[in-house]
Amino acid sequence: MGRWQPDAAGRLAQAALELFAERGFEQTTVSDIASRAGLTERTFFRHFADKREVLFSGQSALKDALVSAIASAPDSAAPIAAVATALESVAAFFEENRDRARNRQAIISANPELRERDLIKLASLATSMADALRERGVPEPAASLAAEAGMAVFRIAFDRWVTDDGRPDLPGIIRESLGQMHAVTATAG
Amino acid sequence: MGRWQPDAAGRLAQAALELFAERGFEQTTVSDIASRAGLTERTFFRHFADKREVLFSGQSALKDALVSAIASAPDSAAPIAAVATALESVAAFFEENRDRARNRQAIISANPELRERDLIKLASLATSMADALRERGVPEPAASLAAEAGMAVFRIAFDRWVTDDGRPDLPGIIRESLGQMHAVTATAG
Numbered sequence: 001m002g003r004w005q006p007d008a009a010g011r012l013a014q015a016a017l018e019l020f021a022e023r024g025f026e027q028t029t030v031s032d033i034a035s036r037a038g039l040t041e042r043t044f045f046r047h048f049a050d051k052r053e054v055l056f057s058g059q060s061a062l063k064d065a066l067v068s069a070i071a072s073a074p075d076s077a078a079p080i081a082a083v084a085t086a087l088e089s090v091a092a093f094f095e096e097n098r099d100r101a102r103n104r105q106a107i108i109s110a111n112p113e114l115r116e117r118d119l120i121k122l123a124s125l126a127t128s129m130a131d132a133l134r135e136r137g138v139p140e141p142a143a144s145l146a147a148e149a150g151m152a153v154f155r156i157a158f159d160r161w162v163t164d165d166g167r168p169d170l171p172g173i174i175r176e177s178l179g180q181m182h183a184v185t186a187t188a189g
Numbered sequence: 190m191g192r193w194q195p196d197a198a199g200r201l202a203q204a205a206l207e208l209f210a211e212r213g214f215e216q217t218t219v220s221d222i223a224s225r226a227g228l229t230e231r232t233f234f235r236h237f238a239d240k241r242e243v244l245f246s247g248q249s250a251l252k253d254a255l256v257s258a259i260a261s262a263p264d265s266a267a268p269i270a271a272v273a274t275a276l277e278s279v280a281a282f283f284e285e286n287r288d289r290a291r292n293r294q295a296i297i298s299a300n301p302e303l304r305e306r307d308l309i310k311l312a313s314l315a316t317s318m319a320d321a322l323r324e325r326g327v328p329e330p331a332a333s334l335a336a337e338a339g340m341a342v343f344r345i346a347f348d349r350w351v352t353d354d355g356r357p358d359l360p361g362i363i364r365e366s367l368g369q370m371h372a373v374t375a376t377a378g
Contacts, residue, residue: 080374119312120305141366144345145373152337156330177330182374184334185269187367 009047009057011037016054017100020107025051025114052117055104059121063128065090070132079138083129083150084178091170094158105162126151153177198236198246200226205243206289209296214240214303241306244293248310252317254279259321268327272318272339273367280359283347294351315340342366 015036019028030051034044048054069086077085094101108114130147138146157173204225208217219240223233237243258275266274283290297303319336327335346362 078376080376084376116305116309120308123308141345141349141369142373145341145366145370148341148345149338149370149374152334152341156333156337160330177334178374178376180330181334181338182371182376184331185338185367185371185374187267187269187273187371 008037008039008043012039012044012047013054013057016051017103017107020055021103025107025111052114055108055114056117056121059125062090063125065093066125067128067132070129071135073136079133079136079142079146080150080178082133082136083146084175086129087150087154087174088171091154091157091174094161095170102162105158122151122155149181150178153181197226197228197232201228201233201236202243202246205240206292206296209244210292214296214300241303244297244303245306245310248314251279252314254282255314256317256321259318260324262325268322268325268331268335269339269367271322271325272335273364275318276339276343276363277360280343280346280363283350284359291351294347311340311344338370339367342370 012033016028016033019032019036023032028051030041030044033051033054034041037044048057066086069089070082073082073085108118126147129150130144133143133147134140153174157170157177160177161168161170161173201222205217205222208221208225212221217240219230219233222240222243223230226233237246255275258278259271262271262274297307315336318339319333322332322335323329342363346359346366349366350357350359350362
């Protein structure tokens with residue numbers, strides 16, 4: 001163990017986001033990030049597998065939050081209601097960290113490889129939500145449909161939230177988009 | 190130009206699918222594929238960038254089929270009806286090539302990297318469908334919601350179709366799943 005470091009991971013993440021925004025993701029090295037944070041590369045690699053993972057290190061906490069919100073929804077809650085509650089709870093977190101979420105998204109949007117990684121991570125969150133719904137006894141295909149609908153709504157709402165300068169609130173956009181998803185899937189036969 | 194080769198791409202794709210199924214994707218080389226098809230590696234690379242692309246070479250035709258079906262839907266068709274018609278038309282193609290579609294999917298499912306590639310390709314089809322809907326004058330977020338709902342339904346229906354031995358028909362499962370998507374997204378408020 002080295003000397004005591006107050007929240008090294010947080011300082012590294014902050015430094016990485018700053019540098020990605022200033023120089024671009026490709027032009028930033030792990031050495032740059034460590035140096036900006038006043039830490040060593042070795043410390044960086046104790047916390048992150050590579051510079052890309054700095055951007056996705058929150059996924060695991062996000063997944064836990066979604067899964068536990070679905071698990072703790074009232075027994076009477078419909079699958080989509082459990083999903084909506086879960087998404088709105090994580091949306092509230094993003095709402096409180098809006099600038100950081102926007103910066104992160106701008107970096108991801110500028111890089112095709114990061115966009116693919118983001119897509120894959122979000123798809124795995126949908127799979128985790130479907131698993132959590134099945135744990136509640138929701139049968140297939142309802143569990144997968146509710147989870148995938150929820151994740152599609154989340155992505156579309158998130159994009160709107162990130163790009164809209166009118167400061168709309170994310171939980172509100174999610175609720176509204178979910179209603180629109182229901183309306184838009186009405187088939188006339 | 191070498192000597193005339195009857196449908197070299199088709200022979201290479203067939204050889205690749207056989208070998209992927211027999212030996213696994215990782216264990217198959219481009220040299221193996223060319224050799225099984227009775228062609229040279231050089232011919233292989235004239236048709237495909239790498240062995241992975243053999244599995245995804247149909248994506249471009251699939252995209253064209255989806256986009257043109259959406260574009261040619263009657264003016265009166267609701268966005269989701271245009272999407273449903275498009276998905277059912279490509280589903281009919283898969284239905285006619287069921288064994289091939291199943292073999293391909295089994296190979297993809299067995300390999301995490303291929304699963305990711307598949308996910309990314311499907312997401313890009315959803316984006317193309319949303320573009321085609323906007324071309325029809327469908328506003329956002331309805332265009333993205335209808336396209337994403339359609340693609341989620343397609344993936345879930347396709348998984349069911351591929352794994353169900355009862356030989357259900359894919360267009361039928363898609364229609365049914367779309368109805369379920371609408372039902373499942375009904376929020377009690």
